[in-house]
Amino acid sequence: MxxxxxxxxxxxxxxxxxxxxxxxxxxxxARIEHDKEKNSIFLDANENSFGSPLSFLNSYNRYPDxxxxxxxxxxxxxxxxxxxxxxxxxxxxxxxxxxxxxxxxxxxxxxxxxxxxxxxxxxxxxxxxxxxxxxxxxxxxxxxxxxxxxxxxxxxxxxxxxxxxxxxxxxxxxxxxxxxxxxxxxxxxxxxxxxxxxxxxxxxxxxxxxxxxxxxxxxxxxxxxxxxxxxxxxxxxxxxxxxxxxxxxxxxxxxxxxxxxxxxxxxxNKDLFFYHLKNILLERKYIEESLKKISIIQKVYPSSANFLLIKTKINFCSKHLYQYLIKKKIIIRDRSKIIMCNNCLRITVGTHEENEYLIDQIKKYSIQKIKM
The missing domain is CATH 3.40.640.10 (Type I PLP-dependent aspartate aminotransferase-like (Major domain))
Incomplete structure (x- = not known):
């Protein structure tokens, strides 16, 4: 090279x-020229000087910074x-x-x-x-x-x-x-x-x-x-x-x-941010480990994000699983039409309760397909 x-x-x-x-x-x-100098009367931007109908939030009548x-x-x-x-x-x-x-x-x-x-x-x-x-x-x-x-x-x-x-x-x-x-x-x-x-x-x-x-x-x-x-x-x-x-x-x-x-x-509120971040990473690991144990899942790709890309086995089309989950009120993303993502679905990390329900439904779908 x-x-x-x-x-x-x-x-x-x-x-x-x-x-x-x-x-x-x-x-x-107007707000670039005069950046909301304190104690000024603003008659430059054609705003409503009397305020908005939201009297308890009167600042909305002014343009943002x-x-x-x-x-x-x-x-x-x-x-x-x-x-x-x-x-x-x-x-x-x-x-x-x-x-x-x-x-x-x-x-x-x-x-x-x-x-x-x-x-x-x-x-x-x-x-x-x-x-x-x-x-x-x-x-x-x-x-x-x-x-x-x-x-x-x-x-x-x-x-x-x-x-x-x-x-x-x-x-x-x-x-x-x-x-x-x-x-x-x-x-x-x-x-x-x-x-x-x-x-x-x-x-x-x-x-x-x-x-x-x-x-x-x-x-x-x-x-x-x-x-x-x-x-x-x-x-x-x-x-x-x-x-x-x-x-x-x-x-x-x-x-x-x-x-x-x-x-x-x-x-x-950084403390709550880091608390949620920690839980997302824990739940990502939980979903990954759980999905790897399900027979219709061919691969769970390594993730450094708040989602996982999974590949279903060839004889179990990802589209069928996708539609099945919709019927169970679970919405994920079908990525199977994207290049190099054949039979792939993208799953965002949810709350623990949501993730448990997701895993449970994929297990049930897997059992149904094996029995067919």
């Missing part, structure tokens, strides 16, 4: 940004990362969309993904008219195929973005850290590392190494380990230059007052 790593001392971010974005004069919201400064301070303290290197989006999907908008020219540039992986990388890219190049993970262990990746990125022009998901969705495994580092150092474009499930993993986040890699964007979220999926708060960690461009083109008020307030309260 080529051992010439990229020299980041000469890294020029502007060379990767779309021309129309470089020339953009951003919308300046467009840069979410108080919430970013909480996240900064939690992750030991400067607020200037943090962007908050309306879920990780907004962040993915912004990355395409900043860096990829429609009908010209390519994005590279490694299936099986999170589907929105491809969907968002296609929405933006970006050609999606798929280089499959290795079979069985679901790792990066470095030989194929390197061959492609050096032989093809206009490769602008690479998406890596670790722990990977839907397979649940960590991507080897040394392989991720290899890609970051080799690739001349933007590397997006999606760490949505990193809190469930023993592998350390790349967030503490963000200063080493000016072409790296890390995506995290409050939806998974923090249990705040309904608030839609995604986190991007990157260089100050990249964060400034995200702030420049995002929608002015992309996260509501209520979402910001609730997230701040949640981040102050």
């Amino acid at each position: 080529n051992n010439n790593n990229k020299d980041f001392s000469n890294f020029d971010l502007s060379s990767l940004i779309r021309d129309n974005i470089l020339k953009l004069d951003p919308y300046i919201s 467009p840069l979410q400064k108080e919430l970013k301070e909480k996240i900064s303290n939690l992750k030991n990362i400067s607020t200037s290197k943090i962007f908050l989006g309306n879920g990780s999907d907004e962040i993915i969309d912004l990355i395409y908008r900043i860096f990829s020219r429609p009908e010209i540039d390519h994005a590279i993904i490694f299936p099986p992986t999170y589907g929105m990388y491809e969907v968002s890219g296609k929405i933006h008219g970006v050609d999606i190049i798929k280089i499959s993970l290795t079979e069985h262990k679901y790792q990066l195929n470095l030989e194929k990746i390197e061959k492609f990125i050096f032989s093809t022009k206009n490769n602008k973005i690479i998406f890596i998901c670790s722990p990977n969705n839907p397979t649940g495994n960590d991507i080897k850290k040394k392989d991720i580092e290899y890609i970051i150092k080799k690739f001349t474009g933007i590397v997006v590392l999606d760490e949505a499930y990193i809190d469930f993993s023993n592998q350390k986040s790349f967030s503490m190494e963000i200063d080493k890699y000016p072409n790296l964007i890390i995506i995290q979220t409050l939806s998974k380990s923090w249990g705040l999926a309904g608030l839609r708060i995604g986190i991007a960690i990157a260089s100050e230059d990249i964060i400034q461009w995200m702030n420049k083109i995002k929608h002015p008020y992309n996260i509501s007052i209520q979402s910001q307030k609730i997230a701040i309260k949640a981040l102050e």
